[in-house]
Amino acid sequence: MSTIPPRPPRHTWRVIGLFLAPAVAAYLLLTVYPVLRTIYNSLLEIRPREPSVFVGARNYVQLATDKTFWLAVKHTVIWATLAPLLEVGIGLLLALGLYARVPMARFFRVAWFAPVLISYVVVSIMWSWLYNYDWGIVNIALRAVGLEALQKAWLGEPRFALAALILVDVWKWTAFHMVVCLAALQGLPREVLEAAEIDMCGWVRKLRFIAVPMIAPTLLGLLVLGFIGKMKVFDLVWLMTQGGPLWSTETVSTYVYKRAFDWNTFDLGYPSAVATVWFAAILACVILFVTLFRQRDTLEY
Amino acid sequence: MRLVKRGITLSVLALLAVLVASLAAHAQDKTLTIWTMGGDQPGWVKWLDAIAGNFEKNNSGAKVKITYYDKSALLVALKTALRAKQGPDVVYHEPDQMELVDAGYLRPLDGIVPWDKVQPWAREAWTIKGHAYGIPYSWYTNEIFYNKKLMAELGVTLPATGQVSQADFLGILKKARAANMEPMVIGVGDRPFPGAYLTFEMLLRKLGPADYQKLLDGKLSYADARVISVLRYAKEIVDAGALPKAFATLKLSDSYQVFFQRRGLMFPQGTWYSQRAFAPADKGGQPEDFSLGVMNFPAMDAGACNNCRTAALSGGYGVSADTKQLGLATGFLKEMATPEMGELWTTLNNSPSGVLFDPAKVQNQYAWYFKELDRARQGSKYFIGIPLNFVTGQCRETFIQVINKAFPAGLVSVDETVRQMNEACYKG
Numbered sequence: 117m118s119t120i121p122p123r124p125p126r127h128t129w130r131v132i133g134l135f136l137a138p139a140v141a142a143y144l145l146l147t148v149y150p151v152l153r154t155i156y157n158s159l160l161e162i163r164p165r166e167p168s169v170f171v172g173a174r175n176y177v178q179l180a181t182d183k184t185f186w187l188a189v190k191h192t193v194i195w196a197t198l199a200p201l202l203e204v205g206i207g208l209l210l211a212l213g214l215y216a217r218v219p220m221a222r223f224f225r226v227a228w229f230a231p232v233l234i235s236y237v238v239v240s241i242m243w244s245w246l247y248n249y250d251w252g253i254v255n256i257a258l259r260a261v262g263l264e265a266l267q268k269a270w271l272g273e274p275r276f277a278l279a280a281l282i283l284v285d286v287w288k289w290t291a292f293h294m295v296v297c298l299a300a301l302q303g304l305p306r307e308v309l310e311a312a313e314i315d316m317c318g319w320v321r322k323l324r325f326i327a328v329p330m331i332a333p334t335l336l337g338l339l340v341l342g343f344i345g346k347m348k349v350f351d352l353v354w355l356m357t358q359g360g361p362l363w364s365t366e367t368v369s370t371y372v373y374k375r376a377f378d379w380n381t382f383d384l385g386y387p388s389a390v391a392t393v394w395f396a397a398i399l400a401c402v403i404l405f406v407t408l409f410r411q412r413d414t415l416e417y
Numbered sequence: 418m419r420l421v422k423r424g425i426t427l428s429v430l431a432l433l434a435v436l437v438a439s440l441a442a443h444a445q446d447k448t449l450t451i452w453t454m455g456g457d458q459p460g461w462v463k464w465l466d467a468i469a470g471n472f473e474k475n476n477s478g479a480k481v482k483i484t485y486y487d488k489s490a491l492l493v494a495l496k497t498a499l500r501a502k503q504g505p506d507v508v509y510h511e512p513d514q515m516e517l518v519d520a521g522y523l524r525p526l527d528g529i530v531p532w533d534k535v536q537p538w539a540r541e542a543w544t545i546k547g548h549a550y551g552i553p554y555s556w557y558t559n560e561i562f563y564n565k566k567l568m569a570e571l572g573v574t575l576p577a578t579g580q581v582s583q584a585d586f587l588g589i590l591k592k593a594r595a596a597n598m599e600p601m602v603i604g605v606g607d608r609p610f611p612g613a614y615l616t617f618e619m620l621l622r623k624l625g626p627a628d629y630q631k632l633l634d635g636k637l638s639y640a641d642a643r644v645i646s647v648l649r650y651a652k653e654i655v656d657a658g659a660l661p662k663a664f665a666t667l668k669l670s671d672s673y674q675v676f677f678q679r680r681g682l683m684f685p686q687g688t689w690y691s692q693r694a695f696a697p698a699d700k701g702g703q704p705e706d707f708s709l710g711v712m713n714f715p716a717m718d719a720g721a722c723n724n725c726r727t728a729a730l731s732g733g734y735g736v737s738a739d740t741k742q743l744g745l746a747t748g749f750l751k752e753m754a755t756p757e758m759g760e761l762w763t764t765l766n767n768s769p770s771g772v773l774f775d776p777a778k779v780q781n782q783y784a785w786y787f788k789e790l791d792r793a794r795q796g797s798k799y800f801i802g803i804p805l806n807f808v809t810g811q812c813r814e815t816f817i818q819v820i821n822k823a824f825p826a827g828l829v830s831v832d833e834t835v836r837q838m839n840e841a842c843y844k845g
Binding site for chain 2 (some may be wrong): 165245273274363374380381382
């Protein structure tokens with residue numbers, strides 16, 4: 117008797133295609149087409165109500181010497197590197213605390229997760245008030261403890277503005293990573309942890325040599341996803357500083373937006389070139405991370 | 418059989434959908450769409466509602482649909498929608514948004530609206546390459562509003578002209594800071610121009626209109642000795658602590674509250690100040706007992722035109738080049754360009770209309786305000802246009818970041834300001 121399952125009848129493929137078609141169409145229309153169109157636009161000078169002019173690599177040549185663009189790249193890379201490290205690191209510590217069942221763990225889990233649920237608009241208004249020089253609680257607290265000399269216009273000085281925004285972003289997203297780390301910790305096999313206890317392994321050593329290494333793939337995944345996400349950071353910057361002061365918080369996304377909508381032109385060729393270059397950079401990072409961190413061995417225990 | 422039933426049901430639903438869509442399209446045949454800012458200003462909303470009411474009364478079956486946007490969001494929405502031919506019929510726009518004209522998205526209004534009912538200089542100011550593109554709803558000058566009570570508290574009596582010398586002006590600001598006041602309230606959190614008021618009004622007075630125009634057109638270097646002397650003086654003002662520490666993030670509407678509530682002495686603004694300030698106090702307006710005065714920017718040492726001041730069009734309403742409601746759109750603008758609506762704008766907003774009207778007919782409790790303005794403006798020579806009307810591209814971006822934000826915040830030196838502005842704006 118044959119054990120090979122029969123091929124599905126042809127009309128089943130048709131039904132599968134019918135059900136997949138809307139999602140595929142939406143994906144092609146809303147994701148693939150805009151990307152291809154943007155790459156195409158980057159080779160043009162777009163003139164509204166007139167035929168666009170093919171300019172070849174002119175926009176890319178201009179991009180190579182655009183100081184504001186490279187400043188934006190620097191800020192974005194700093195953000196994309198620092199913020200995930202802080203978010204995952206602090207998130208892991210908070211998760212470990214919850215895993216260890218600290219008092220009022222249930223309350224803390226909800227309280228810490230609340231910022232994740234707040235929209236960027238509310239977050240930006242709230243933190244703009246917190247950072248306000250005159251009535252913001254950060255400077256009020258500094259004045260209260262006699263540290264008036266340390267009070268700053270946190271969003272108004274180029275030295276501090278980027279760090280101030282990164283802090284807000286970390287505050288918003290840390291608990292998301294906490295929840296993922298907690299789930300990973302709770303998914304650890306009990307027998308391995310019990311075996312460690314039998315071997316008189318202390319809490320700290322258990323964490324350091326067993327629990328954290330076992331959830332390393334999860335941590336790595338969070339770091340990579342965090343990096344990719346921060347490479348596109350826009351909302352918080354636009355709402356709080358719009359790239360200022362003096363371009364000190366300019367990111368690639370805010371720069372693309374400004375070139376597309378804030379400059380007195382309808383030409384989308386140059387901002388399309390910026391977007392294309394950045395898309396390629398993020399894609400390259402994704403491929404690099406996937407290649408570097410591909411797990412070759414299955415963990416056996 | 419089941420398939421047949423399903424097919425019939427789907428067909429009927431599709432037919433219904435087409436019917437509803439065509440009914441909706443038909444219903445829009447006599448709907449005039451308008452996109453504008455001003456939704457947060459009660460006087461502006463009432464004025465537009467009045468025009469819409471008159472228009473609907475005089476055009477049977479026509480409906481006006483007004484959509485209010487936040488100012489910065491409006492241009493973005495227009496740029497996207499007009500490109501896709503999905504824009505409104507009537508477009509609010511401002512003189513520094515000339516890309517709408519350059520790209521052909523606005524219809525020239527020559528021969529369409531009654532220009533004999535518009536302020537003659539306003540039409541001139543908004544004529545580009547021989548065509549006019551908007552009915553100006555209002556115009557303004559840049560002034561320094563001040564708190565009379567606080568000025569008296571400092572023991573300062575201003576001359577009748579409201580203008581003092583550079584040295585005296587700086588002295589007043591230093592006194593104010595020492596008396597725990599906010600000497601000069603300016604916020605650039607959500608606007609690309611207030612931080613430049615001080616520097617560029619002084620540059621106008623120092624250089625005179627002809628050389629000031631050259632500076633804006635990129636034909637005069639920022640390294641010119643006169644420009645540097647003004648920048649150095651502005652730096653002295655900044656270093657004296659005259660501007661709020663929260664300057665870089667203070668939003669325009671919040672800056673009004675700082676002026677009203679937190680011992681703000683001076684408040685450089687356009688005369689559209691009244692559109693917000695004369696709203697009821699619970700809607701963000703000045704307190705009833707607020708003692709408002711108008712003074713001039715300081716007379717510059719060896720200034721070429723110390724009686725010069727900037728006048729500009731606030732903005733206006735134009736017609737989309739792709740409108741399918743040209744008749745309705747021009748009809749609406751004709752309703753706007755009447756003396757009654759000019760008078761109504763001025764009455765409700767206490768800022769002068771761009772449409773001709775009889776000022777004697779404007780009777781409200783703010784007649785004193787216009788007297789103050791007239792006194793301060795006496796003998797003035799007007800330069801038409803703010804810097805943003807002239808600078809574009811990288812020059813505009815650098816103007817916003819450096820002149821508007823960083824320089825008044827004390828973040829860049831005079832030399833660095835000169836270097837950056839020349840690099841971005843000077844054409845040689």
